[in-house]
Amino acid sequence: MNNLKLIWWLALKDLKIEYRSRQAFLTTLFFAVLILIIFNFAFDPGSNATREASPGILWVALLFPGIIQLNRSFQSEVEEGTLQGIVLSPVDRGVFFLGKFMANWLFLVAIDMLILAAFVVFFNFTLSGGLLWVLLLMVLVGIGFTAVGTVFAAMVSNIRIREVLLPILLFPIIVPIILAAVNGTREVLIHNDFSTLFRWMQLLIAFDVIFLAAGFLVFDYVVGE
Amino acid sequence: MWLANSNRALGSARTSVRFVAWLLVPLYLLGVLALYTAFIYAPTERVMGEVQRIFYFHVGAAWTAFLAFFFVFLGGVIYLMRRNVFWDYLAAASAEVGVIFTTIVLVTGPIWARPVWNTWWPWGDPRVTTTLVLWLIYVAYLILRNSLGEGEKRARFSAVFGIIGFIDVPIVWLSIRWWRTIHPVVITKTGASLEPEMVQALIVSVATFTVFYIALMCLRLAMHLHNSAAEEMAQAVRERSE
Numbered sequence: 071m072n073n074l075k076l077i078w079w080l081a082l083k084d085l086k087i088e089y090r091s092r093q094a095f096l097t098t099l100f101f102a103v104l105i106l107i108i109f110n111f112a113f114d115p116g117s118n119a120t121r122e123a124s125p126g127i128l129w130v131a132l133l134f135p136g137i138i139q140l141n142r143s144f145q146s147e148v149e150e151g152t153l154q155g156i157v158l159s160p161v162d163r164g165v166f167f168l169g170k171f172m173a174n175w176l177f178l179v180a181i182d183m184l185i186l187a188a189f190v191v192f193f194n195f196t197l198s199g200g201l202l203w204v205l206l207l208m209v210l211v212g213i214g215f216t217a218v219g220t221v222f223a224a225m226v227s228n229i230r231i232r233e234v235l236l237p238i239l240l241f242p243i244i245v246p247i248i249l250a251a252v253n254g255t256r257e258v259l260i261h262n263d264f265s266t267l268f269r270w271m272q273l274l275i276a277f278d279v280i281f282l283a284a285g286f287l288v289f290d291y292v293v294g295e
Numbered sequence: 296m297w298l299a300n301s302n303r304a305l306g307s308a309r310t311s312v313r314f315v316a317w318l319l320v321p322l323y324l325l326g327v328l329a330l331y332t333a334f335i336y337a338p339t340e341r342v343m344g345e346v347q348r349i350f351y352f353h354v355g356a357a358w359t360a361f362l363a364f365f366f367v368f369l370g371g372v373i374y375l376m377r378r379n380v381f382w383d384y385l386a387a388a389s390a391e392v393g394v395i396f397t398t399i400v401l402v403t404g405p406i407w408a409r410p411v412w413n414t415w416w417p418w419g420d421p422r423v424t425t426t427l428v429l430w431l432i433y434v435a436y437l438i439l440r441n442s443l444g445e446g447e448k449r450a451r452f453s454a455v456f457g458i459i460g461f462i463d464v465p466i467v468w469l470s471i472r473w474w475r476t477i478h479p480v481v482i483t484k485t486g487a488s489l490e491p492e493m494v495q496a497l498i499v500s501v502a503t504f505t506v507f508y509i510a511l512m513c514l515r516l517a518m519h520l521h522n523s524a525a526e527e528m529a530q531a532v533r534e535r536s537e
Contacts, residue, residue, distance in 0.1 A: 225439075239435050245428050273473065281462075
């Protein structure tokens with residue numbers, strides 16, 4: 071079996087489990103919508119200041135709940151003892167990483183699209199082509215977030231305080247992509263400045279490539295042994 | 296062999312404590328010299344006044360913190376290659392001292408910035424914000440270590456986190472620079488050039504902090520080694536009594 075097929079199979083396994091239980095999906099979605107609503111209570115809805123801050127709110131609502139799924143993705147493997155099975159099977163650890171990454175990333179992008187719709191409604195944005203650029207940002211941010219997050223989620227899966235530990239490890243590392251995401255979104259939705267957007271996208275692509283490669287290389291040290 | 300590991304650990308600990316003992320006199324002399332150059336020898340800055348003297352300690356601590364975090368990275372890489380737990384303890388000791396020095400940087404910075412830049416926290420300065428993120432990353436590193444028990448797994452995970460954290464630093468720096476240059480930079484560095492006496496004071500201070508870091512790091516390293524030896528002995532005693 072070639073590696074691409076293996077990656078897809080591993081991802082499909084996770085997505086199927088998630089599709090059947092829909093546990094993480096609904097929890098994550100609900101949490102994210104909750105954040106969007108709470109921020110509208112916290113700030114003055116409809117005011118210019120809130121509109122100016124809305125890209126930040128959108129990304130808080132995307133990245134904080136994103137932790138839930140990352141934690142779940144290895145927790146179930148540990149509980150069911152399937153992690154050992156995968157580690158013992160003749161699959162390269164890097165391939166296993168990419169499979170996990172793929173499942174988590176597809177999950178995140180699916181959630182992101184729904185949240186974007188809720189965001190447009192709650193913050194009264196007009197439907198425009200700019201939203202497609204935000205979607206592209208979500209795809210790129212998702213890669214970096216999930217690449218680092220998958221490595222860390224595997225590390226904390228056996229630790230008692232994993233729910234707290236994962237965000238503590240992950241958020242300092244992803245500061246660059248938070249900056250790129252928030253500022254890129256602001257350029258598109260509020261300032262209409264595309265040259266700056268492309269600069270942030272370059273940064274995102276660099277981050278994605280570096281940390282996908284890093285995850286692929288270090289995953290061997292994280293699982294197994 | 297019975298207690299072979301702890302014997303080796305105790306041997307390494309003894310060496311590093313002896314090294315610190317050897318460093319004590321030079322460190323003491325350097326410390327006195329650094330205090331003298333910073334407070335008496337270097338002239339008072341004309342615009343900023345006495346508060347500028349904090350600069351010598353600020354920069355000394357900052358340089359040492361970066362050096363310490365480089366050792367966390369290096370220790371992690373060597374551990375993963377050689378699987379000798381000594382390198383993991385070296386990385387841990389470096390991270391501990393690095394976090395302390397970063398804290399010094401983050402505390403002395405605002406004390407200086409308030410009278411000079413008229414702001415406690417200049418978000419516009421990429422050095423300041425990068426140092427803050429650095430502090431977050433290595434505090435997270437220590438929390439990760441803390442939540443894992445003694446053993447090979449903690450060493451492995453810490454090494455991985457230390458490597459990823461170190462790779463991240465240049466990207467953090469770049470992103471924060473872009474973040475602030477896009478919007479107008481409110482605060483610019485005051486174009487004050489340093490007097491030769493100030494440069495000399497700075498060099499002495501950086502040298503002192505570097506030696507101080509090495510001494511503290513070796514002490515912590517010895518402590519970690521003692522700890523692991525004690526752990527192994529206790530284990531051995533438990534096994535014998537069963």
